[in-house]
Amino acid sequence: MNKLSFRRIKALMKYEITSDARSLLYILGSLFVFEIIISAVFDGLHGPDNWIVEGSDNWIMFGSFMLTTSLTARYLRPTQTRVYLTLPGSPLEKFVAHISIYFLVTAAIVLVRFGLVELSTLFYETEISAKDLLLGVSLKVFDRFEDVWVDHAKTFSYYTHAFNFMIFAIMGIVVRRLRGPLQKVVYYFCMFFLFFGIVGSETAGLLDVLNLGKEFVPFMPLFIVLDIFLGWLLYRSICKVQAK
């Protein structure tokens, strides 16, 4: 077995990003525009303080769902997928490159998202100078990470993540085995379904309601391994997606 080459992985990551940078920008742009519209609606209904702070966790999760879906959709786009897969690099290196982009971009979204939330909150709270605003945002972002993200992880985010991957893995296998128009119908149905994060959100919500999350906290590393395994399974499945 060949050793992993970080030079190749880095090059593959660069290739992936540059080959579809505009799509990535559209995805991010759409995400934020959509959020602004929705937040405006919710603000009108419930008042700004409630929604922006309380709802932010869900929207981060929602954003990561959208991103995962979009990135995976890029992989399932036949030509782009196939050409990328013919580049040098072992399947494992391509997977590492792909998943690294996923984590990096998700992290960037989360950071920006937190930044936006805190910025909005600060604006609502008080009139402050630009310097204080920047400092305040920075501090608040880290505070929020500690308060919200860790807490979030303790409850259901790993289940959601694992479930997300599992759905993609199953979808990859199903799509691979189908052919013709049915293949497209199933694929777009899955994409649509996952795009709105209904499956993950509802499952996560259910687990939270049933208070199952806290019981499984010690097994979190196992879920990370499961995530990676299912991601690999998904990737292998998608690699073999063929219009027969």
Next chain:
Amino acid sequence: MISIKNLEYGYSSSKHVFDNLNLELPDGHIYGLLGKNGIGKTTLLSILAGALFAKGEYDIDGIDPRKRNNDLMEQVRLDVDLDINPTMGINFATKPQTLANILADLYPNFDKAFLQKAIERLEVPTGKRLYKMSMGEQRKALAALSLACNTRYLFMDEPTNGMDITSRTEFKKLVAEQYAMPCDEQATVDKTIVISTHQVDDLEGLIDAVIILGKENVLLCATLEEIGKKLKFGFATPEDTVLYSESGANGEECVMRNDSGMEMPVNTRLLFSAVTRKPKVILPLFNNKI
């Protein structure tokens, strides 16, 4: 060497592209891949490059492209047409040099000196990002990059599509220069390039073998030397055995049996017409192997 046995492929159960296709392509040739629209030229190149999976046995140097083995992928470059596949390359938000740096990290024999030469001679606008270039400029940039990858196997789909006349001539010269040389100093085997095109004039003087695809299979695969020894092209005299003829600008152009034993120049356009329209007359002269 590329070897294909009993290859089958279809985009759906009703749209069969290849059925029991057999082909052997020895190394060291520049192949012209010809065929009508939708016959499967791009599909065949994609299958060979490991982009599509087909049924049957096929390998490059004994390695199955379906495994996408890194050692093989480093020696295989698929260059597909942007115009046909806009989702592939139109979003490249980089300048050619940036993409070159990425490819140089992926292809071990990437030839930066050759790229510089190709960019200058093809007059690629290096200051523009790829997605902002015109179709011809994009094609020139990607052709230069693919040639610079310096792989042992290069599959090019419609490389001259959209190129201006001067660039087409330069492209031919660059292919000849790059593929006449081994990949690296240690290489003991020759490089192989397969170019699919409808612009047969672009291949004149460049290719030394022809693959003509028919419906679901290969009609003809032969070197120009073999073709030139068996057929001759031009205006017929009463002594010639005419196998195929069609009206040209200057009269009736013919494909004739060459009984002289000497190698005659091959007219690729006429050959393609003769093979696709009168296969039963032309093909018995060839054993379909190079």
